[in-house]
Amino acid sequence: MGPVVELKDVGHAFGERTRLFRGITLTLLPERVYALVGPSGSGKSTLLSIIAGWQTPSEGEVVRRGVRKVSWVFQNPVGVARRTALDHVTLPYLGQGYDIATAERLALEQLDRFGLSESAGKRFGELSGGEAQRLMLARGVATNADLLLVDEPTAQLDMRTADAVDQYLGALSRSGMIVVVATHDHRTRDAASDVIDLERYQ
Numbered sequence: 001m002g003p004v005v006e007l008k009d010v011g012h013a014f015g016e017r018t019r020l021f022r023g024i025t026l027t028l029l030p031e032r033v034y035a036l037v038g039p040s041g042s043g044k045s046t047l048l049s050i051i052a053g054w055q056t057p058s059e060g061e062v063v064r065r066g067v068r069k070v071s072w073v074f075q076n077p078v079g080v081a082r083r084t085a086l087d088h089v090t091l092p093y094l095g096q097g098y099d100i101a102t103a104e105r106l107a108l109e110q111l112d113r114f115g116l117s118e119s120a121g122k123r124f125g126e127l128s129g130g131e132a133q134r135l136m137l138a139r140g141v142a143t144n145a146d147l148l149l150v151d152e153p154t155a156q157l158d159m160r161t162a163d164a165v166d167q168y169l170g171a172l173s174r175s176g177m178i179v180v181v182a183t184h185d186h187r188t189r190d191a192a193s194d195v196i197d198l199e200r201y202q
Contacts, residue, residue, distance in 0.1 A: 075155060090107040113168060114168070147177070
């Protein structure tokens with residue numbers, strides 16, 4: 001059985017006056033892509049953090065079964081300026097016990113999937129915003145996580161590249177991951193298998 005995340009009547013507030021959402025009861029399953037949508041300030045990033053287990057909700061509970069590893073791809077790319085794109089994706093494979101040659105081969109395959117083959121030798125500080133965002137996605141995938149959380153993945157991408165990323169996230173879910181994507185992009189929403197609209201839980 002694959003990973004499962006259950007949200008049971010989850011709600012969250014900051015203090016007594018600032019309530020983000022309440023009453024969220026959902027079961028997140030592998031082979032699905034969940035688009036987490038809602039206006040700015042509705043709590044998308046907070047809910048991602050709760051799903052990840054990094055934050056405790058004010059109300060309700062979250063039950064995770066079979067979730068051994070969580071990977072989060074943040075909206076703003078963070079990397080080591082002097083390290084190459086290839087280095088960034090090779091490291092997670094080395095951490096999984098692969099030898100250097102195999103880790104680099106797998107990393108190059110991921111870079112190719114995200115259209116970054118020609119940028120493999122570039123240092124992180126030399127990448128464009130769109131390249132850096134795709135690199136973070138490739139690195140997130142390389143961690144071999146059970147639960148992949150992605151915050152605004154297409155915000156810095158052109159339409160063609162954004163569509164390719166949406167398709168690849170769908171392919172990832174079919175490999176057995178639970179994929180949750182916080183987004184304002186209607187194309188990402190339309191490409192998802194399920195939509196979690198926080199406006200319903202205000």
